[in-house]
Structures are given as C-alpha cells and as structure tokens.
Amino acid sequence: MHVPDGFINAPVSVAAGAVAATAVAVSLRGARRELDERTAPLAGLVAAFIFAVQMLNFPVAAGTSGHLLGGALAAILVGPYTGVLCVSVVLLMQGILFADGGLTALGVNITNMAVVTVVVAYAVFRGLLRLLPAGRRSVTVAAFAGALLSVPGAAVMFTLFYALGGTTDVPIGKVFTAMTGVHVLIGVGEAVITAATVGAVIAVRPDLVHGARGLAVPLKLRVDGRLVDAPAAPAAPVPAAARSTRPLWISGLVTALVLAGFVSYYASSSPDGLEKVAADQGIDAKAREHAAADSPLADYSVKDVSDARLSGGLAGIIGVGGTVVVGTGVFWAVRRRRADDLTAAATAAPSAH
Template structure:
C-alpha cells in the first residue's frame, strides 16, 4: 500500500502530510503516559520487528503479494500513541533509505498505514476486550481480529483519498473493489501474524503486552481480594 510520488495530487498530499504531522506531534506528547521501564525497550523491538517483517511478502492472489502492516500489533504491544511513533519511524526509514514510498507521499503513507491501522486496530481491540470474556488468553484472538479489520479500513481510506485527489483516470468503483478485496486477503495474513506474535509474548511475559495490562491488574485484584486476612 506504499503510495509513490505523483499518485495523489499536490493538495491532497499536502493535506495528508499536515494531518500526519499533527498525529505524530500529538503522539510524541501522549506517548509519555505509555512509556515505562517495560514499554520503552519494547517500542524499539516492535519498530525493528515491523520493519523486518514488512520486507517479507506473502502471495494473496495471482500476481499479487502482501506484507504485514503492523499497526494493530504495535498498538496492542506498546500502546496506540507509542505505536504511531514506531510506525512513523519505520516508514520514514523505508522512504529515505530504501525508496519504499515517495517522499512527497510520506505523510500519506504514515496516515494510511501508520495512523489508520493503529487507530482502527486499537479501537477494535479495546471494543473486543470489553465484549469478550475478560481473560488474558483472549488477548491474542482480539488482537488478531483487530489487525485483520484494520487493513481493509486503511484500503478504504486510500480509495477516499484517491477519489479526492487521484492523478489517474481510474473508475473509483473498480479501484475500491480491487483495493478492498486484495487488502481483505492481506488482512487475513495480518491477523494470523498478529495472533501468533501476541500469543507468543502472552505465553511467556504477558506483562510486556500493553493491551493485556488491565486484565492482569483485574486478575491480581481478584486474587488479593479472595485471599483470607
């Protein structure tokens, strides 16, 4: 989904860049509430993991491949604001050092693959965590479902942006069908990878998973409450 230079017109690219700057600036302030002695080291590991795994493509259809976006995964592991910073760092490095996505489209790519996947993934995860049984063992499943849905959500936003400022004469309905269809398949891979990654960490160090902390605190409270004086 990396958008190249010239795919969107200048006003649209400038607008998405401005929104991305605001989002990253807000994340720089808000992330201070999430970062602690566990989250800070994890943030670096998450950024490195997302960067590495994005280099690996998996087939999703004839002549089409996809890769992990990682926004929902990052949000569940280190918190949404820190995740925005992790994802933005990944896309900046990819753009400047590997020419993956255009420089003028950097803000667009951060907004689509960083901010959108993090926001949608985190909100869906929190909703599922509230609706499903309050067990730490459910966190990988909740994260996987949220990650799966976050990918087509980003594809829908891309279609909206293209409808507003696309530079090629493409039928929007056809573009929407192709983008959402392919990215739904990519979302399946995203969900599986997220489920496995979060599950592996939950199995050995659940305290390192930011999204599991409210459930861990609740479990500890119940244990202490049930202990006789």
C-alpha cells in the same frame, strides 16, 4: 501499501502531510504516558521487528502478495500512541534509505499505514475485550480481529485519498472494489502474524503487553454456596530476572535480524496489493521515480554487491539495525521528556501551598 510519488496530487499530499504531522505530534505527547524505563527500548524493538516482517511478502492471490502493515501489532504491544510512532519511524526509514514509499507521499503513507491501522485495530481490540471474558486468549482473539479489519481500513483511506486527489482518471468504484477486495485477503495474513506475535509475547512476559494490562481476575472461593473474592495473597518479591527486559529484547532483535537478513530472500516476489491494483487499473500511469532511487540501499539491496541473496540480506540487516537505533533513540527521548515533566511537577508542587 507504500504509495509512491505521483499517485496523489500535490494539494492532497500536502493536506495528508499536515494530518500526519498532527497525528505524530499528538502521539509524541500521548506516548509519554505509555512509555517507561522498561517499555521504551521495547518500542524501538517493535519498530525494528515491523521493518523486518514487512520484508516478508506472502502470496494472497494469483500474482499478488501482501505484507504486514504493523499498526495493530504495535498498538497492542506498546500502546496506540507509541504504535503510531513505531510505524512512522519504519516508514521514514523505508522512504529515505530504501526508496520504498514516495517522499512526497510520506504523509499519505503515515496516515494510511500508521494512523488508520492503529485507530481501527485498537478500537476493535478494546471493544472486543469489553465483550470477551478476561484472559490471555481473549487478548489474542481481539488482536486477530483488530489486525484483520485494520488492513481494509487503510485500503478505504487510500481510496478516499485517490477520490480527492488521484492523478489518473479511474472510476472510484473500481478502485474501491479492487483495493478492499485484495486487502481483505492481506488482512488475514496480518491477523495471523499479529495474533501469533502477541500470543508469543504474552506467553513469556504478559506484563510487557500494553493491551493485556489489567486482565488479572480475582480468585473466587465458594462459601455457603456463594462465590466470594478470595483474600489477596501477600505480594511476593519479583526476581530481578523476571523484571529485566534484556532477554526478550535480545531474542526479539535476533529474530528480526534473521527474518530480514535470511528469511526475506524467500519472500514472494509478486507485486503487493497496491502495486497490483495500480497496474491493473492504470493508477500508476503518472507514477514518478523515487527521489532516493540511487540510494546505496534502494529496493532493499546493497549497491555494488552482485550476489542477490547477500545484497538483500545485508540491506535487511542494515535496515533492522538502523530502525532499532533510531526508534530507541526517539522513544528514550520521549520517555526522558516525561521524566522531566514529572520532576518539574514535583518540584513546583510545594510552592503551590
């Protein structure tokens, strides 16, 4: 759902940019509360993983494909504020290096694919967790539902942007029907990928899944016919291997590199949901060439490498590597800012008495 330049007029694009900038600023502050020394590097990995999986377009209908948006996955794994930043980093890398998503439409894309998907998915996720019995299975089910609804939510937001500033004269009813129809199908794929990934991480490190925190259920004992809470067992020391995030980080990075560098070659070549709707309805009549169309990595291929498989694979590996470096740098900076704030608060506290 990467909106190119020319779909939305300048005033609405500027307004969307202001909304996106505000959301990113709020998320930078909110992420300080979500990130610690363990989760900061994992957030960079989540961004790289989303980049990789977005290269894997899957067929959803005749001549149409879809790909992961990633807002639901990021929000559930590392928190909603950090999730907005993860997807924003991905979109920035894609727009600048790979000519995917217009530069003037960056605010539209961040609002659609980062902010709306995270808000919708996390609201549904948290709402369902209040209704479902506590447990890992409930987290996976809630993740599936949140991801499923987040994609048509982003399609509705695009329709709103088009209604306010579309550059072509297409009836808004047609745009709404076409966009939501195909993106409901794409949402199913999003839900499957999100639930499978969340379930896999919970299986090995539930303590690192933001959305699974606080799910421990006290053990019950039956005494005189009544259920009572069992006495808390003494805390056992946690082995260093269990505390380390290195094995998960390495395996996650290797998976992302394999997906982007090798599996992506077999992805569907059909246009994605927005591209198909735009072509069918005439929304793309005033689309403009991307400012980075001559980039050495434009269209996810390495310039001057003639072999398509090698070219695409190298581009994917470069994209994953660049995203994990940039993302990890951003999240470590946010984490360090939080540490500085805590240190300043602790230093100032004695002088208040």
